Amino acid sequence: MCGSDNMLCDICKKNDATVHVTKIINGHKQEINLCEKCAKEKGELSFVPSIDFVSSFGFQNILSGIMDYMSSGNNEQYKTFDIRCKNCNTSYSEFKKTGLVGCSECYKNFTNILEPIIKRVQANLDHTGKVPKKTGKNIIEKKNLLKLKEDLQKAVSLEEYEKAATIRDKIKEIEKQIHLNKDSKKEE
Numbered sequence: 001m002c003g004s005d006n007m008l009c010d011i012c013k014k015n016d017a018t019v020h021v022t023k024i025i026n027g028h029k030q031e032i033n034l035c036e037k038c039a040k041e042k043g044e045l046s047f048v049p050s051i052d053f054v055s056s057f058g059f060q061n062i063l064s065g066i067m068d069y070m071s072s073g074n075n076e077q078y079k080t081f082d083i084r085c086k087n088c089n090t091s092y093s094e095f096k097k098t099g100l101v102g103c104s105e106c107y108k109n110f111t112n113i114l115e116p117i118i119k120r121v122q123a124n125l126d127h128t129g130k131v132p133k134k135t136g137k138n139i140i141e142k143k144n145l146l147k148l149k150e151d152l153q154k155a156v157s158l159e160e161y162e163k164a165a166t167i168r169d170k171i172k173e174i175e176k177q178i179h180l181n182k183d184s185k186k187e188e
Contacts, residue, residue: 009035011042085109138181145174 006016015035023030034042084091086109090102101107107114148171155164 007033009033009038011035011038083109083113138178141174141178145171145178148174 009015009017010033012035015037017033018036019034019039021032021034021039023032085102085106087105088102090106092110092113095101095106095110101110148167152164152167152171155161155167
């Protein structure tokens with residue numbers, strides 16, 4: 001790639017790609033890497049019309065644009081709130097402008113506002129980023145195990161004992177597999 005580690009735009013093949021769009025349509029994943037100019041022309045981020053395309057793209061810029069988009073129009077659910085973080089006193093309005101929270105407590109204080117937005121943007125509240133190839137399987141198994149343990153507690157609290165027993169069996173199977181993997185690594 002022209003002697004640099006930067007990825008080139010898939011459209012113009014000249015500029016560095018600074019916008020990476022992943023679309024999943026009917027289970028088919030499509031990735032496109034664009035420079036700012038081509039992203040603007042192609043309208044890949046048209047779902048967030050309030051982003052200032054003159055300035056460079058950045059997470060805060062995109063998040064701020066999403067927040068503005070969600071609070072604009074007739075959607076009463078996202079109208080401007082003037083609630084403040086109980087810990088750092090950051091207001092929701094400040095968060096909307098900058099896309100930055102003041103502290104980790106802001107996520108808890110703004111949770112009723114942020115959860116629907118996060119769900120709409122990424123379809124899930126759980127972060128499921130990339131995992132390293134060597135240890136990835138182990139990480140995924142541990143995440144699955146934690147999720148199953150949460151599901152087990154929920155099933156028991158709802159008195160869904162048959163479902164709880166099924167989940168318990170899955171947990172035992174995964175724990176057994178993890179234990180076997182550890183033993184096989186010790187032998188190597």
